Amino acid sequence: MKKIHIVALVLIAGAIAYMLVTLSSDLTTYDTIASAQQKQGKYLHLIAQLDRTQDISYDPVKDPNYLEFYAIDSLGGKTKVVYHNTKPPELEMSERIVMKGKMNGDVFECKEILLKCPSKYKDDPAHQGKEFENKIQD
Numbered sequence: 001m002k003k004i005h006i007v008a009l010v011l012i013a014g015a016i017a018y019m020l021v022t023l024s025s026d027l028t029t030y031d032t033i034a035s036a037q038q039k040q041g042k043y044l045h046l047i048a049q050l051d052r053t054q055d056i057s058y059d060p061v062k063d064p065n066y067l068e069f070y071a072i073d074s075l076g077g078k079t080k081v082v083y084h085n086t087k088p089p090e091l092e093m094s095e096r097i098v099m100k101g102k103m104n105g106d107v108f109e110c111k112e113i114l115l116k117c118p119s120k121y122k123d124d125p126a127h128q129g130k131e132f133e134n135k136i137q138d
Contacts, residue, residue, distance in 0.1 A: 033077030083110040
């Protein structure tokens with residue numbers, strides 16, 4: 001092998017290693033509310049459900065970019081969520097909420113909300129078949 005080929009291979013391997021390191025910093029896992037409270041100020045993702053026992057605070061006339069609600073994760077952890085943007089229209093109907101943001105004390109300062117709504121799958125025949133199979137197994 002010529003020296004130029006060896007240098008080219010080393011440069012390519014270095015570029016691949018650099019890309020892997022920079023891309024791995026973008027990978028995130030989902031945290032629970034308890035683990036998020038231990039990571040104060042760090043940007044993270046929470047999966048939770050809307051706490052329907054608490055009121056949602058949103059007044060589009062007073063401040064259309066302020067939404068406040070409570071969320072409960074799968075382990076029973078509960079936190080107040082503050083979202084500085086308009087209220088997503090299907091928030092109350094959502095099955096699950098993926099929130100991206102930071103914990104600030106006992107409050108989750110949310111930057112982005114992604115909703116999983118059951119109505120999205122209501123007319124999907126494949127999903128209806130799975131529900132039917134689950135009911136038979138029970």
